[in-house]
Amino acid sequence: MGAVTALEPERSAELGEVILKVEDLVKYFPVRRGLVEIVRREPERAVKAVDGVSFDIKKGELFGVVGESGCGKTTMGRTILRLLEPTAGKVTFEGIDVTALSAEEMKMLRQRMQIIFQDPYESMNPRLDVFRIISEPLKIQGIVKNSHDALRYVEKVLEDVEMTPPEEYIYRYPHELSGGQRQRIAAARALVLDPEFIVADEPVSMLDVSIRGEILNLMLSLSRERGVTFLYITHDLATARHICDRIAVMYLGKIVEKGPTDSLIKHPLHPYTQALIGAVFVPDPKKKGFGRVLKGEVPSPVDPPSGCRLHPRCPIAQDICKEVEPELVPAEDNHLVACHFAIG
Ligand SMILES: Nc1ncnc2c1ncn2[C@@H]1O[C@H](COP(=O)(O)OP(=O)(O)O)[C@@H](O)[C@H]1O
Ligand SMILES: [Mg+2]
Incomplete structure (x- = not known):
């Protein structure tokens, strides 16, 4: 990875009030039953992709959600923006109950809440040039009436994402751009509406390490x-560490640990976080927990394990972990963990 500006340590203290509040968010996808299941009257089952997630994000904050593939990050991000309908729970943005809005009201709010997808190539129409890709949301939102009006916005936002001079890129098609340039265009399309909040879902995972x-x-x-x-969604703890003010760690649809980046990386409390960190950074042999390895694979979210969802894979699990689900509770300042045997 190229050089990334380090965070100032006092940064979290300066952040403003809460802009986004997520409360007990749940998203289940029903599993289609085959004829055999229907005839046998087997109960309907569901993929429990997001299963009771709560957190707040402050104005101007870079909040990371980290977890292995399949743990529910994308579903969570899309459900927050109502690109997917929540099964249960509540999302409040600037005091507005997002979950209660009509489609028309949601369309208006979308100007303020945007998403950048993992794969900019798939999320872009290959038949549209950069100008049309970026000006489309302006037209949908009724911000501009014609292409002449849109030009000013598009040129300005291309400068913002450092694609200069704009005239060099504005009439190119997606296939005429590099991966990094496409991701900048995806960012420009989100930014042209001047949103306050952006869900960035793995925005760099398809890109070369160098960019x-x-x-x-x-x-x-x-x-x-x-x-x-x-809201920065990633499977990569290393990139989250570089840019995030706070990080939440997700496992099988739940947040298992959440805290200021420094505290979470230096003193991870959950065995799952410790294993993730041990896999990425050089473990410090003096610290307990580092270098721990989890057993087996991530189980199916259709039948998540009872009690603590990590228990079948956890190196320190006891009997209680199979039966009682641990709550996410404060362990240190602003640092929360959901583990019966969390250690520092
Ligand atoms: N539309 C869908 N229908 C059924 N299952 C889905 C759907 N989208 C995602 N899932 C399942 O939900 C779980 C979480 O997926 P996802 O949110 O994409 O995780 P992540 O982004 O962390 O990799 C996975 O088991 C995935 O297969
Ligand atoms: Mg994903």
């Missing part, structure tokens, strides 16, 4: 200089 730093730095400067709030 990841540029996109991460772009997010950092948007947060620091413009006060844009980010």
Whole structure:
């Protein structure tokens, strides 16, 4: 990864009030039953992709959600923006109950809440040029009446994402751009509406390592200089560590640990976080828990394990872990963990 600007340590203290509040968010996908199941009257089952997730994000904050593939990050991000309908729970944005809005009201709010997808190539129409890709949301939102009006916005936002001079890129098609340039266009399309909040779902995981730093730095400067709030979704703890103010760790649809980045990386309390960190950073042999390895694979979210969902894989699990689900409770300042035997 390229050089990424380090965070100032006092940063979290300066953040504003809560902009986004997620309370007990649940998203289940029904599993289609085959004829055999229907005839046998087997109960309907569901993929419990997101299963009771709560957190707050402050204005201007870069909040990371980290977890292995399949743990429910994308579903959570899309459900927050109502690109998927929540099964239960509540999302409040700037005091507005997002979960209660009509489709028309949601369309208006979408101007303020945007998403950048993992794969910019798949999320872009290959038949549209950069100008049309970026100006489309402006037209949908009724911000501009014609292409002449849109041009000003598009040129400005191309400068914001450092694609200069704009005239060099504005009439290119997605296939005429590099992966990094496409991700900048995806960012520009989200930014052209001047949103306050952006869900960035694995925005750098499809990119070459050498250009990841540029996109991460772009997010950092948007947060620091413009006060844009980010929910940064990633499977990669290393990138989250570089840019996030706080990190939540997700496992099988639940948040298992949440805290300021420094505290979470230096003193991970949950065996799952410890295993993730041990796999990425050089373990410190003096610290307990580092270098722990989990057994087996991530179980299916259709039948998640009882009690603590990590228990079948956890190296320190006891009997209670099979029976009682641990709650996410404060262990240190602003640092919460859901484990019966959390150790520092
Ligand atoms: N539309 C869907 N229908 C059924 N299952 C889904 C759907 N989308 C995601 N899932 C399942 O939900 C779980 C979480 O997926 P996802 O949110 O994509 O995780 P992540 O982004 O952390 O990799 C996975 O088991 C996935 O297969
Ligand atoms: Mg995903």
